[in-house]
Amino acid sequence: QVQLVESGGGLVQAGGSLRVSCAASGRTFSNSAMGWFRQAPGKEREFVAAISWDGENTVYADSVKGRFTISRDNAKNAVYLQMSSLKPEDTAVYFCAARIGVMRQVPDVYQYWGQGTQVTVSS
Numbered sequence: 001q002v003q004l005v006e007s008g009g010g011l012v013q014a015g016g017s018l019r020v021s022c023a024a025s026g027r028t029f030s031n032s033a034m035g036w037f038r039q040a041p042g043k044e045r046e047f048v049a050a051i052s053w054d055g056e057n058t059v060y061a062d063s064v065k066g067r068f069t070i071s072r073d074n075a076k077n078a079v080y081l082q083m084s085s086l087k088p089e090d091t092a093v094y095f096c097a098a099r100i101g102v103m104r105q106v107p108d109v110y111q112y113w114g115q116g117t118q119v120t121v122s123s
Contacts (some may be wrong), residue, residue: 002026002098002112009117017084020117022096024077033103034072034079038092050103086121093118
């Protein structure tokens with residue numbers, strides 16, 4: 001089992017930066033691929049970024065490439081999403097998720113989810 005808790009969300013002006021964090025617990029964390037997803041009101045949850053269990057492989061949605069960076073620190077049982085050059089369309093609840101196995105870009109295959117943290121980007 002993996003338990004996830006997000007933090008670091010908040011209000012930021014367009015063009016600004018923010019880092020959201022996900023604290024994980026559970027014996028399976030080191031074997032888990034991690035992903036970040038987001039969901040805006042009235043929209044489906046969408047993929048943002050994912051990272052392999054060892055941190056050596058990452059993948060990003062086209063909408064955030066060059067602006068967002070996913071990273072993990074297995075020693076600290078944590079995964080991060082550094083967000084830069086934020087845009088109003090980045091406004092959403094950001095969720096971290098974990099799955100046992102290789103990383104994927106669809107939310108349905110992630111077994112564990114945090115509660116989410118709100119990121120609001122003002123124009």
